[in-house]
Amino acid sequence: MSKNLAAIIIVLLYSCNTFCQNSLHNSPVSNALAGIYSTRSDVWSAFQNPAGNANFNKVSSGISYSMPYGIKELSSQKIASTLPTKIGNIGASYQSFGFSLYKEQNISLSYSKLITEKVAAGFQLNYANYLSSQSGNGGQLYSSIGLQFQPIKQLKIGASITNPEQASLTINTEEVHIPSYYALGISWLASDQFSLSYEFDKQSDYRVISKFGLEYNYQNFLWFRGGISGKPILYSFGLGLKLKQFIVDYAASFHEALGMTSSIGLTFNWHKDE
Numbered sequence: 372m373s374k375n376l377a378a379i380i381i382v383l384l385y386s387c388n389t390f391c392q393n394s395l396h397n398s399p400v401s402n403a404l405a406g407i408y409s410t411r412s413d414v415w416s417a418f419q420n421p422a423g424n425a426n427f428n429k430v431s432s433g434i435s436y437s438m439p440y441g442i443k444e445l446s447s448q449k450i451a452s453t454l455p456t457k458i459g460n461i462g463a464s465y466q467s468f469g470f471s472l473y474k475e476q477n478i479s480l481s482y483s484k485l486i487t488e489k490v491a492a493g494f495q496l497n498y499a500n501y502l503s504s505q506s507g508n509g510g511q512l513y514s515s516i517g518l519q520f521q522p523i524k525q526l527k528i529g530a531s532i533t534n535p536e537q538a539s540l541t542i543n544t545e546e547v548h549i550p551s552y553y554a555l556g557i558s559w560l561a562s563d564q565f566s567l568s569y570e571f572d573k574q575s576d577y578r579v580i581s582k583f584g585l586e587y588n589y590q591n592f593l594w595f596r597g598g599i600s601g602k603p604i605l606y607s608f609g610l611g612l613k614l615k616q617f618i619v620d621y622a623a624s625f626h627e628a629l630g631m632t633s634s635i636g637l638t639f640n641w642h643k644d645e
């Protein structure tokens with residue numbers, strides 16, 4: 372790798388949040404919906420809104436890979452799993468992002484529970500570790516909290532905050548702020564097959580971004596997804612395919628300035644559907 376290319380990649384790593392906010396932390400399902408996640412309930416909730424894990428009654432695990440703008444050095448890998456228990460659901464996740472000169476790693480453990488039939492809540496403890504080949508590495512704990520409210524079958528409201536304490540870590544003598552994320556969204560199930568979602572996202576130090584997504588579910592076997600967010604404008608689409616106990620998800624998003632980001636994920640449900 373040339374020094375010039377390495378320098379460009381490091382600049383993108385540090386500035387990527389300016390362009391795509393928290394899309395690097397999203398799942399292939401969320402990326403297909405322009406980054407919407409606050410109302411989702413799947414194994415990927417371990418990275419996003421921990422309250423989304425509360426509705427699970429089966430053990431589920433997932434892995435995913437994302438490559439922003441076709442640059443391998445910006446890729447991220449994720450592993451997540453959810454374990455239902457009698458006192459609530461436990462979620463665990465791991466994410467790695469970056470390359471040899473700069474890397475971010477995040478380990479999370481969450482607890483979620485249905486407070487009532489209509490309200491779910493979740494709390495998550497995260498540990499972030501940033502590694503720079505020039506400066507060294509540093510780690511820090513921070514938290515995430517989330518709520519989901521479903522007043523009627525067709526309507527769900529979700530909200531989450533990541534790093535509400537605005538924690539930071541130190542690499543050598545440099546203080547690095549861990550981004551804080553705020554999300555508020557609503558999802559409407561227009562029919563058993565079709566849903567619409569809208570969400571406001573805010574990252575610390577950046578303005579609010581609005582997102583719109585839609586999903587069509589064909590016989591709980593094939594999912595078509597699409598979305599738009601901005602500004603800067605980002606278009607996205609994706610597919611989901613169920614193969615017995617496996618679900619394969621793919622997403623592609625198009626940034627008006629930086630180009631295409633692709634994501635793929637595989638979810639495994641440890642118990643067969645009855």
